[in-house]
Amino acid sequence: MTDRRRVILEGAARVIARRGVRGLRVAELAAEAGVSTALVYYHFKDRPGILREALAFIGDRADRYTGPGDEEAARCPADPRELLERTLLLEFQDLPEVRENSTAWGELRAHTVFDPELREELAAAGAAWTAEVAELVAAVRPAAPPAAATGAAQRLTALLEGLSVRWLSGLLPLGHARHLMREAVRVEVDRLG
DSSP, X not given: OOHHHHHHHHHXXXXXXXXXXXXXXXXXXXXXXXXXXXHHHHHSSSHHHHHHHHHHHHHHHHHHHHXXXXXXXXXXXXXXXXXXXXXXXTTSOXXXXXXXXXXXXXXXHHHHHXXXXXXXXXXXXXXXXXHHXXXXXXXXXXXXXXXXXXXXXXXXXXXXXXXXXXXXXXXXOHHHHHHHHHHHHHHHHHHHO
């Protein structure tokens, strides 16, 4: 990805997080990214193209901050349960990038309720996230049927999204949201074993 394209997508994530999908205007995006509107249209054919690429960018960025980096891979928990918990809890970091990603994801998800334009892409991104968590759940409980691991992953990711909204909106302190997520992991894992 070119630097200009990345800057535009970072700007799109910020604008979507701040103003929602309906509030995304190409002129505002260009100003946020510090580029011309012509350059935005050069990289992205139209507004739906911007939204699709922003959704993919947000997913890739989440993979970067929830997955182990090169240094961290050596220190990554060997215990599958710790890895599952760690992966989910990394969505609750009080960092601008994480807050922005979670907020933008929620805005994109809410947008598809009334406008199916991004529904397929959002469903694919959500399914990939659920499959990743299901693999982690299955590593914790290898004897669990695949459907049970997938069900646990669906419940955990849905809870994570709900807790994230409550944390980001100030309804839950960060520490309490993390505690509730840990408890949910314990309940789901115990339920499978």
